[in-house]
Amino acid sequence: MPFLITLHGFVRGLILLAALIGLGGGFYAFYGGRPRGGTLGRVVPPIFLGFLDVQLLLGLVLLFTVPGALRRYLVHGIIMAVAVVLAHVFRVRLKKATEEGAARALLLLFAVPLIVILVGLAVRPRGM
Helix, strand or coil, X not given: CHHHHHHHHHHHHHHHHHHHHHHXXXXXXXXXXXXXXXXXXXXXXXXXXXXXXXXXXXXXXXXXXXCCHHHHHHHHHHHHHHHHHHHHHHHHHHHHCCHHHHHHHHHHHHHHHHHHXXXXXXXXXXXX
16 A cells, blocks of 8 residues: 555656646747647647546545545545546547637646645645
8 A cells, every 4th residue: 555655646746747837838828829739738638637547546546445544535535536527628628629719728727627636635634
């Protein structure tokens, strides 16, 4: 279990890094760059979503296998699951967006889930 907990923490860092890079691409697209963010707009969203999906699976494994984790981390898990769902919803909106709305959709793809993730990190209890 310590390996999974460490891996869960490592993937959290990768998610935050991908979100910050994606936000940079979103701001670039929104404020005068390419409407879909160029290479960042094509490459970073699937990586971000992949990290989120892996993180959700790791969190569910930890939630249901570590004794007492379900009681202590349930709210954290629900908030993080909402963040993953929102990220997928905004990814679909980005794919369906017109050229005019693509930059806004790209920015929202990273900004909204990141805000929810930060709330989820704030409410989790410390320690295992």
